[in-house]
Amino acid sequence: xxxxxxxxxxxxxxxxxxxxxxxxxxxxxxxxxxxxxxxxxxxxxxxxxxxxxxxxxxxxxxxxxxxxxxxxxxxxxxxxxxxxxxxxxxxxxxxxxxxxxxxxxxxxxxxxxxxxxxxxxxxxxxxxxxxxxxxxxxxxxxxxxxxxxxxxxxxxxxxxxxxxxxxxxxxxxxxxxxxxxxxxxxxxxxxxxxxxxxxxxxxxxxxxxxxxxxxxxxxxxxxxxxxxxxxxxxxxxxxxxxxxxxxxxxxxxx
Numbered sequence: 001x002x003x004x005x006x007x008x009x010x011x012x013x014x015x016x017x018x019x020x021x022x023x024x025x026x027x028x029x030x031x032x033x034x035x036x037x038x039x040x041x042x043x044x045x046x047x048x049x050x051x052x053x054x055x056x057x058x059x060x061x062x063x064x065x066x067x068x069x070x071x072x073x074x075x076x077x078x079x080x081x082x083x084x085x086x087x088x089x090x091x092x093x094x095x096x097x098x099x100x101x102x103x104x105x106x107x108x109x110x111x112x113x114x115x116x117x118x119x120x121x122x123x124x125x126x127x128x129x130x131x132x133x134x135x136x137x138x139x140x141x142x143x144x145x146x147x148x149x150x151x152x153x154x155x156x157x158x159x160x161x162x163x164x165x166x167x168x169x170x171x172x173x174x175x176x177x178x179x180x181x182x183x184x185x186x187x188x189x190x191x192x193x194x195x196x197x198x199x200x201x202x203x204x205x206x207x208x209x210x211x212x213x214x215x216x217x218x219x220x221x222x223x224x225x226x227x228x229x230x231x232x233x234x235x236x237x238x239x240x241x242x243x244x245x246x247x248x249x250x251x252x253x254x
Contacts, residue, residue, distance in 0.1 A: 013038055014046050018055065018071070023078070026064040071215055085250065087222075088209075089117060091242050095222060098123040099235060105217040106143045111162050112136065113144040136198060139163060139179060142206030143219035145192035149183050150216045151194050156180065171197045191236045195227065202228035205235045207243045212251040220246075 013036070021027050029047070033040055047065060050056040054070045092103040096119040105117040112135040138144030138159070148156055160176050173179045186192040194204035195213055206221030220237045220243055 005047065006199075010042075010046070013042070014050065015171070017043070017046055018050065018067075019244040021056065021065055022067055022071070026059075026066045028062070028064055032065070044219050047176065056227065078098055079242075084246070087249065088246065089119075091246060092117055092119040093121055093243060094218065095119075095220075095238060099222065099238060099248065101235065102223040102226075104221050104223070105218055106141075106146070108138065108147050108216070109135075111138065111159060113138050113141050115149075137163065137168070139165065139167075139174075140168050140198040142194040142204040143221040144191040144206075145183065145186055145194075145207040146206045146219040146221075147216045149192065150210070150214075153180055156183065168198050169196055169200055171195055173197065178204065191239055193227075193232065201225055203241055205232060207236075210247045217250065 014065065016036055017038070019031060020032060024031075024062075028036075029040075029043070032038075032047070033043055036043065037115055038136070047056065047058070051058055051065075054068055055067050055074075056065050057070075058065050070254050081217055092105060095101065096103040102118060102120045104115055106113045106115045108114075114135050118132050124214060136144070150160070156179075157176060160179070165174050166172075173182060182192075191205050191207040194202070194206070196202060199228055203226060204221045204223045206219050208216045208219045211217050214238070220239060222239055224235070
């Protein structure tokens with residue numbers, strides 16, 4: 001039993017070291033030691049084994065450890081094995097069913113939001129601006145704003161110049177400075193809202209899905225015909241929980 005416990009500890013420490021280096025890109029021995037607290041002799045054995053197996057590379061110039069393409073390859077295969085499209089589809093179905101909403105997965109494509117999947121499990125009958133295969137402006141939707149929140153303000157300003165900015169409803173935000181204030185709120189709370197900004201009678205919350213290199217792969221949004229503060233808290237809480245789970249499956253770590 002003692003040998004089994006010791007072996008399990010070595011495995012746990014090995015993955016802890018891998019995840020730490022992955023999160024920091026490159027690290028020296030002393031920095032890894034400070035962050036993990038693993039005995040230096042044990043840590044050196046772990047690092048040497050990971051280098052020997054091809055998962056880590058140690059720079060001859062400065063002694064920094066970094067992940068190799070072999071580690072990347074394992075991550076890519078894990079994503080493929082998980083069939084992320086299938087998982088997203090199941091997540092949308094679950095969110096739609098449990099919260100009586102239209103659940104959608106959309107991506108950024110040529111400066112527009114493209115809807116790839118849409119589920120209305122309870123046949124709510126809401127009028128939804130986006131359907132599968134249809135497009136809408138990034139700046140009026142919760143999913144679009146969630147994706148844009150991952151860019152810098154300077155990048156958003158450049159994108160704004162390319163947008164055909166127009167008012168789709170009385171609540172549409174068409175001023176770049178006002179929009180950047182809205183994006184700041186999105187970054188702070190982790191999700192975006194659409195309060196009748198693309199069409200009257202449609203309210204949405206949306207949050208972004210991030211992959212292993214912190215890039216947005218798309219966003220999930222939930223649409224309903226009314227939005228109280230209690231309802232917004234309910235939907236945003238459920239959405240954030242599911243999107244964090246999916247992002248971690250894609251290799252995202254914070």
